[in-house]
Amino acid sequence: MSITHSLTTSLSSSSSAFLAPSSFNSRGQVSLPVKSVSICKCVATPEAETAYKTGVTRNPNMGKLQAGYLFPEIARRRSAHLLKYPDAKVISLGIGDTTEPIPEVITDAMSKRSHALSTIEGYSGYGAEQGEKPLRRALASTFYSDLGIEEDDIFVSDGAKCDISRLQIVFGSNVKMAVQDPSYPAYVDSSVIMGQTGLYQKDVEKFANIEYMRCNPENGFFPDLSSISRPDIIFFCSPNNPTGAAATREQLTQLVQFAKDNGSIVIHDSAYAMYISGDNPRSIFEIPGAKEVAIETSSFSKYAGFTGVRLGWTVVPKQLLFSDGFPVAKDFNRIVCTCFNGASNISQAGGLACLSPDGLKAMRDVIGFYKENTDIIMETFDSLGFKVYGGKDAPYVWVHFPGRSSWDVFAEILEKTHVVTTPGSGFGPGGEGFIRVSAFGHRENVLEACRRFKQLYK
Amino acid sequence: MSITHSLTTPLSSSSSAFLAPSSFNCRGQVSLPVKSVSICKCVATPEAETAYKTGVNRNPNMGKLQAGYLFPEIARRRSAHLLKYPDAKVISLGIGDTTEPIPEVITDAMSKRSHALSTIEGYSGYGAEQGEKPLRRALASTFYSDLGIEEDDIFVSDGAKCDISRLQIVFGSNVKMAVQDPSYPAYVDSSVIMGQTGLFQKNVEKFANIEYMRCNPENGFFPDLSSISRPDIIFFCSPNNPTGAVATREQLTQLVQFAKDNGSIVIHDSAYAMYISGDNPRSIFEIPGAKEVAIETSSFSKYAGFTGVRLGWTVVPKQLLFSDGFPVAKDFNRIVCTCFNGASNISQAGGLACLSPEGLKAMRDVIGFYKENTNIIMETFDSLGFKVYGGKDAPYVWVHFPGRSSWDVFAEILEKTHVVTTPGSGFGPGGEGFIRVSAFGHRENVLEACRRFKQLYK
Numbered sequence: 001m002s003i004t005h006s007l008t009t010s011l012s013s014s015s016s017a018f019l020a021p022s023s024f025n026s027r028g029q030v031s032l033p034v035k036s037v038s039i040c041k042c043v044a045t046p047e048a049e050t051a052y053k054t055g056v057t058r059n060p061n062m063g064k065l066q067a068g069y070l071f072p073e074i075a076r077r078r079s080a081h082l083l084k085y086p087d088a089k090v091i092s093l094g095i096g097d098t099t100e101p102i103p104e105v106i107t108d109a110m111s112k113r114s115h116a117l118s119t120i121e122g123y124s125g126y127g128a129e130q131g132e133k134p135l136r137r138a139l140a141s142t143f144y145s146d147l148g149i150e151e152d153d154i155f156v157s158d159g160a161k162c163d164i165s166r167l168q169i170v171f172g173s174n175v176k177m178a179v180q181d182p183s184y185p186a187y188v189d190s191s192v193i194m195g196q197t198g199l200y201q202k203d204v205e206k207f208a209n210i211e212y213m214r215c216n217p218e219n220g221f222f223p224d225l226s227s228i229s230r231p232d233i234i235f236f237c238s239p240n241n242p243t244g245a246a247a248t249r250e251q252l253t254q255l256v257q258f259a260k261d262n263g264s265i266v267i268h269d270s271a272y273a274m275y276i277s278g279d280n281p282r283s284i285f286e287i288p289g290a291k292e293v294a295i296e297t298s299s300f301s302k303y304a305g306f307t308g309v310r311l312g313w314t315v316v317p318k319q320l321l322f323s324d325g326f327p328v329a330k331d332f333n334r335i336v337c338t339c340f341n342g343a344s345n346i347s348q349a350g351g352l353a354c355l356s357p358d359g360l361k362a363m364r365d366v367i368g369f370y371k372e373n374t375d376i377i378m379e380t381f382d383s384l385g386f387k388v389y390g391g392k393d394a395p396y397v398w399v400h401f402p403g404r405s406s407w408d409v410f411a412e413i414l415e416k417t418h419v420v421t422t423p424g425s426g427f428g429p430g431g432e433g434f435i436r437v438s439a440f441g442h443r444e445n446v447l448e449a450c451r452r453f454k455q456l457y458k
Numbered sequence: 459m460s461i462t463h464s465l466t467t468p469l470s471s472s473s474s475a476f477l478a479p480s481s482f483n484c485r486g487q488v489s490l491p492v493k494s495v496s497i498c499k500c501v502a503t504p505e506a507e508t509a510y511k512t513g514v515n516r517n518p519n520m521g522k523l524q525a526g527y528l529f530p531e532i533a534r535r536r537s538a539h540l541l542k543y544p545d546a547k548v549i550s551l552g553i554g555d556t557t558e559p560i561p562e563v564i565t566d567a568m569s570k571r572s573h574a575l576s577t578i579e580g581y582s583g584y585g586a587e588q589g590e591k592p593l594r595r596a597l598a599s600t601f602y603s604d605l606g607i608e609e610d611d612i613f614v615s616d617g618a619k620c621d622i623s624r625l626q627i628v629f630g631s632n633v634k635m636a637v638q639d640p641s642y643p644a645y646v647d648s649s650v651i652m653g654q655t656g657l658f659q660k661n662v663e664k665f666a667n668i669e670y671m672r673c674n675p676e677n678g679f680f681p682d683l684s685s686i687s688r689p690d691i692i693f694f695c696s697p698n699n700p701t702g703a704v705a706t707r708e709q710l711t712q713l714v715q716f717a718k719d720n721g722s723i724v725i726h727d728s729a730y731a732m733y734i735s736g737d738n739p740r741s742i743f744e745i746p747g748a749k750e751v752a753i754e755t756s757s758f759s760k761y762a763g764f765t766g767v768r769l770g771w772t773v774v775p776k777q778l779l780f781s782d783g784f785p786v787a788k789d790f791n792r793i794v795c796t797c798f799n800g801a802s803n804i805s806q807a808g809g810l811a812c813l814s815p816e817g818l819k820a821m822r823d824v825i826g827f828y829k830e831n832t833n834i835i836m837e838t839f840d841s842l843g844f845k846v847y848g849g850k851d852a853p854y855v856w857v858h859f860p861g862r863s864s865w866d867v868f869a870e871i872l873e874k875t876h877v878v879t880t881p882g883s884g885f886g887p888g889g890e891g892f893i894r895v896s897a898f899g900h901r902e903n904v905l906e907a908c909r910r911f912k913q914l915y916k
Contacts, residue, residue, distance in 0.1 A: 051779060052750040055721020056690045058780035059630030062789045069795045097583040102575045110572035110804060117767070118565040125555040125765040125898075158616055158768070158802070165797035169623075169651060172517030173631065189796045193627060232514045263513020292510040307583040308803035309575070310616070321509060322516035331520045337527045338647045339623035344616070344802040345766035346568060440583075 061195045064207070070185050070426040071095050077411075078420050085418065091449045093377075093438045094420035096241070096396065098305040100369060100442070102350075103362030106304055109353030113346050127342045130333065131156025131313070135348050138355040139313055143273075143298070147285040153317050153329065155336055156351070158310040158343045160271050160299040161186050164235075166339060167267060167295065167314070168194045170331045171233060178211035178231035180223065182242055182427030182434075184269070187235040205429040214430050217389060217400070221245030225254060230262045236284075237269035239276060242427045242436040243398045244390020246280045252287045259293040265320065265328070266294040271312075274303050274367055276393045291317035295328070302395065303363045304354050311347040370395045373439035373446045380450040381437075384457045395439040398424070402433055409435050417452035519653045522665070528643045528884040529553050535869075536878050543876065549907045551835075551896045552878035554699070554854065556763040558827060558900070560808075561820030564762055567811030571804050585800045588791065589614025589771070593806050596813040597771055601731075601756070605743040611775050611787065613794055614809070616768040616801045618729050618757040619644050622693075624797060625725060625753065625772070626652045628789045629691060636669035636689035638681065640700055640885030640892075642727070645693040663887040672888050675847060675858070679703030683712060688720045694742075695727035697734060700885045700894040701856045702848020704738045710745045717751040723778065723786070724752040729770075732761050732825055734851045749775035753786070760853065761821045762812050769805040828853045831897035831904045838908040839895075842915045853897040856882070860891055867893050875910035 067073055074094050082088060116122025130136070136151040144154075157163045164186050173195035179187045191197055191210060198208025206212055211231045213223030221243045236255060238247040247255070259266050268284035276282055284294045299312035316329040353359045378391040387400040401409045406423035413421055413435070422438070424431030439446065525531055532552050540546060574580025588594065594609040602612075615621045622644050631653035637645045649655055649668060656666025664670055669689045671681030679701045694713060696705040705713070717724050726742035734740055742752045757770035774787040801809075811817045836849040845858040859867045864881035871879055871893070880896070882889030897904065 051777065051783070052718070053721070053779045053781055053783055054717075054723050054751060055688075055781050056629070056633060056723050058782055058784050059628060059632070059789065061630055062628070062792065065792065069792065072795055095584070099581070099583065101577055101581045104576045107572045107576040110575075111569040114565045114568035114572055114804070114808075117560045117568075117763075118562045119559055120900075123557070123559045123763070125557065125763065126553070127766050159799045161799045162797065165627075169627075170517060170520065171514070172519055173653065174517070175514060186796060193793065193796065195631065230513075259512075260510070263511075265512050265514050293512060305575075305581070305583065308585050308800065310799065310802045319509065321511045323511055323513050324516055325509070325511055326516050331517065334520065334523065334527065335651070337530055338644060338651065339620065341617045341619045341768065342766070344768045344805050346572070346804050347802050350572075442578075 061193050064192050064197065064199055065189060066200050069189065070422070074410075074420065074422060074426075077414065081414055081418070088418040090418045090420060091441065091445045091452075092420040093441060093446075093449055094422045096302070096438045096440055098302060098307050098366075098370075098440050099445075100305060100366055102305045102309070103359070103366065105356070105358045105362050106350050106353045110309075110346050110350040113349035117345075124345055127345055127348070129336045129340055129342045130154075131343060132345070132348050132352070135352045135355075136313075138352055142355045142360070144283060144285060144315070147283060148291060149285055149315055149317065153315050155314045155316065155332065156343050156348060157312045157314060157336075157340070158347070159301065160269060160297045160312040160314075162340075163297050163312060163314045164267075164269075165190050166335050167297070167332070168196075169339065170328070170335050171196075175232035176209055176211065176230075178213055178228060178234045178264075179428070180215050180236060180240060181212035181429060182215065182424060182431030183235065183237055184241045185427060188428065205425070205432075212428060212430065215240070215243060215245065216430060217387070221389070222247055222251045225258045231264055234259060234264050234266045235269065236266055237271070238280075239272040239394035240390075241269075241272065241394070242390075242396055242422065242424065242431065242434075244392070244394035244396045246276050246278075246393035248280050249286070252281055252284060252290075256284070256287045256290050256293055260289060263323070264293065266290075268294055268296045270296055270298045271302055272394045273298065274363065275371065275395055277371075278393070280393070285315070285317075291319040293320070295320065300351055300354060303367060304350070304359075305366060306347070306350070309344075309347050309350060311343055311351045369443075370439050373441060373443065376446055376450055377437050377439055380453055384454065386457075389434075391439075397437040397439065399435050399437060400433060401435060404433065406432055406435055413453075413456070417449070417456050419449045419452055519651050522650050522655065522657055523647060524658050527647065528880070532868075532878065532880060532884075535872065539872055539876070546876040548876045548878060549899065549903045549910075550878040551899060551904075551907055552880045554760070554896045554898055556760060556765050556824075556828075556898050557903075558763060558824055560763045560767070561817070561824065563814070563816045563820050564808050564811045568767075568804050568808040571807035575803070582803055585803055585806070587794045587798055587800045588612075589801060590803070590806050590810070593810045593813075594771075596810055600813045600818070602741060602743060602773070605741060606749060607743055607773055607775065611773050613772045613774065613790065614801050614806060615770045615772060615794075615798070616805070617759065618727065618755045618770040618772075620798075621755050621770060621772045622725075622727075623648050624793050625755070625790070626654075627797065628786070628793050629654075633690035634667055634669065634688075636671055636686060636692045636722075637886070638673050638694060638698060639670035639887060640673065640882060640889030641693065641695055642699045643885060646886065663883070663890075670886060670888065673698070673701060673703065674888060675845070679847070680705055680709045683716045689722055692717060692722050692724045693727065694724055695729070697730040697852035698848075699727075699730065699852070700848075700854055700880065700882065700889060700892075702850070702852035702854045704734055704736075704851040707739050707745070710739055710742060710748075714742070714745045714748050714751055718747060721781070722751065724748075726752055726754045728754055728756045729760055730852045731756065732821065733829065733853055735829075736851070738851070743773070743775075749777040751778070753778065758809055758812060761825060762808070762817075763824060764805070764808070767802075767805050767808060769801055769809045827901075828897050831899060831901065834904055834908055835895050835897055838911055842912065844915075849897075855895040855897065857893050857895060858891060859893060862891060864890055864893055871911075871914070875907070875914050877907045877910055 273282040300306040390398040410423040424434035731740040758764040848856040868881040882892030
């Protein structure tokens with residue numbers, strides 16, 4: 001999953017001007033991490049010289065992070081671009097933010113719940129942090145029927161990104177992570193924040209103590225598991241963000257076996273599972289033995305356009321145990337009860353409506369629309385002679401620009417076509433040489449963006 | 459703030475029966491922590507003997523936690539009570555969960571936003587993680603006008619409990635906490651979870667490395683700051699949960715000065731500020747110098763009945779700096795961008811409506827209703843000869859039962875009157891000998907509960 005556009009909060013009006021100078025040249029060769037670090041230090045120094053400081057030491061894990069989070073950085077560059085070209089009609093195919101309206105069958109349920117909250121009989125206060133029982137039951141029967149997942153294995157959340165962070169709290173600072181490379185930045189960043197990693201190594205663009213499992217065209221975007229050292233936790237997203245690759249049944253079986261052999265836990269992110277076209281598994285629990293080694297996290301964001309409404313879920317099977325036999329689900333439940341207060345009851349009413357026959361059809365229609373967008377983008381780059389990946393099972397197209405820096409390609413496309421994409425290296429060193437083009441957009445915007453791509457690269 | 463009723467997810471149907479035996483005697487003298495630990499070990503053992511276990515070690519910080527979280531434990535005892543007395547009409551004045559409908563001016567706004575999401579022009583996807591600008595602006599002008607807090611100092615959240623956890627992530631594992639004793643359990647528990655503490659010391663019922671600032675009738679429920687050793691972070695809730703005590707301007711000035719002298723950061727929880735009757739400060743930022751030492755976190759839960767809707771905010775002033783001069787707000791912003799995806803857009807529409815003139819009046823009316831409930835409860839216990847505290851500035855009454863275990867009093871009241879309260883020791887060792895009675899409830903339930911108290915203690 002991806003996250004919002006937003007600018008980093010300005011520290012003061014003067015620093016805002018500094019952070020977005022009108023003369024900013026987004027095609028500069030200086031690498032992003034270095035530039036950002038300099039900016040941060042410069043901004044902090046004037047205040048440090050004269051201002052009162054507390055005696056609280058900054059969390060050293062925060063200091064390990066590189067730059068800001070990827071998508072706010074892209075938003076910052078987009079804003080700088082608009083300062084340079086105030087009249088430009090910018091089309092954003094960067095962040096994976098849904099754009100089409102939420103189907104009425106779903107918004108009606110949320111509206112109805114809103115009104116019910118102003119009645120004596122319809123008012124509800126705190127819900128169970130784990131989510132409302134009818135919703136957990138519907139999730140179990142809709143997505144996990146015949147897979148042995150019960151409603152009490154399911155924890156409803158306010159989104160997969162929040163659950164990734166809560167899972168990291170469960171595991172704590174003394175575990176080693178493996179991630180696909182490239183992959184969604186929240187896995188790596190939350191690992192850094194929790195203290196599971198060493199410092200960032202600029203030469204290889206990796207954090208120490210994270211196992212980066214390279215996924216590229218040469219290995220079909222599935223890692224060579226025999227070449228990695230044992231991790232405690234494996235974050236695995238399928239269909240993958242940013243590559244769009246969906247793992248086959250054989251590949252997921254291999255992953256589950258690897259986890260079992262190594263005593264690892266797989267956190268399977270299935271946020272894009274409903275975009276799968278073929279017969280690849282949509283849940284890791286379709287693989288026998290997965291309940292003893294895997295957790296699955298998912299979201300309504302990309303299915304129902306709930307990116308701003310906020311609803312997701314995580315499955316932690318009872319059979320998943322720590323090395324001392326303690327159930328992982330018990331610790332997750334404790335974190336959910338102590339660090340969270342449940343998803344919004346209005347969002348949960350919407351989620352329940354999504355899982356009705358009408359709701360499911362409505363979601364499939366919206367997903368179908370975005371898949372048509374994806375086809376348009378794929379055909380465009382394919383016709384321009386690029387090597388194009390993803391697209392079939394995900395609303396992202398992964399385009400190869402061999403030999404070029406992905407931030408340079410991002411800057412070139414933004415400068416010349418006023419289209420925002422996402423540079424591949426923002427997803428890890430394995431993303432270098434690629435850009436991700438999101439298919440979330442109104443049809444006319446996607447068509448216009450593709451016309452601009454053809455104009456630029458014909 | 460308090461949280462929901464919920465039972466810990468049962469691990470299996472057989473363990474469920476074990477956890478709630480019909481013969482359970484909740485007046486037993488065995489201390490809670492020991493009992494719960496035994497239960498956990500017993501439940502885990504059978505699976506451990508035969509089940510596959512991963513090689514991932516359990517987070518040792520999770521192992522330090524005592525029992526389950528307070529409110530699920532109370533819910534468990536309530537359920538056990540209902541098994542024993544299936545026809546009992548239980549009245550819950552335990553968890554501080556709002557009960558009255560949300561005013562229509564607010565639910566109308568949420569319903570309207572829900573419908574807008576199904577239109578092309580009204581649809582919105584990801585919002586800024588920091589919250590929608592109109593809402594941040596309204597919060598600044600409504601609660602912090604003339605206090606020098608700007609809209610970009612305000613971060614909208616899905617509730618104060620979630621923000622407490624996110625703040626703990628910002629600070630990391632190498633800080634020392636101070637809490638009021640008694641206080642809301644989420645401060646201590648989140649500190650344990652993040653690795654800031656040592657083990658639980660049963661003899662004093664405290665976690666090592668947490669500074670418990672005793673608040674009792676003898677010191678007017680404000681700690682003797684000269685007797686505590688320097689903490690990095692001070693969690694301070696005013697009006698306080700569970701005691702209901704509100705700090706005076708002089709006391710808050712003393713607190714800010716203490717923080718300044720010691721280089722500490724105060725996290726001021728103002729979740730109950732709108733219940734303040736007199737002219738005591740409603741925000742810590744009314745104290746000069748607070749912007750350099752304090753953060754404030756608050757919520758719509760107890761003002762608008764948003765306990766299930768989920769909306770709160772945290773103020774992190776730009777002037778608040780770590781010891782190296784780095785702004786705390788920048789790190790909080792990073793955590794919010796990486797570990798959170800924003801509050802629900804529907805909840806935010808509701809929050810904005812709360813801050814309109816009609817919304818503010820509606821909230822004051824609801825708060826007024828609960829304050830009348832509080833008066834009824836206070837008068838009841840006062841007339842029965844008990845020493846009663848709180849109530850004036852908070853929807854909680856703190857009743858002294860000298861020489862008695864608070865869990866015993868809780869059990870006695872539940873057994874004999876079928877009313878759920880909250881044992882004071884659930885809020886820390888300083889809570890022993892008291893019970894908290896919540897004023898959230900329908901009027902007829904509060905009146906009935908008070909009749910039962912009179913029947914029991916007359």
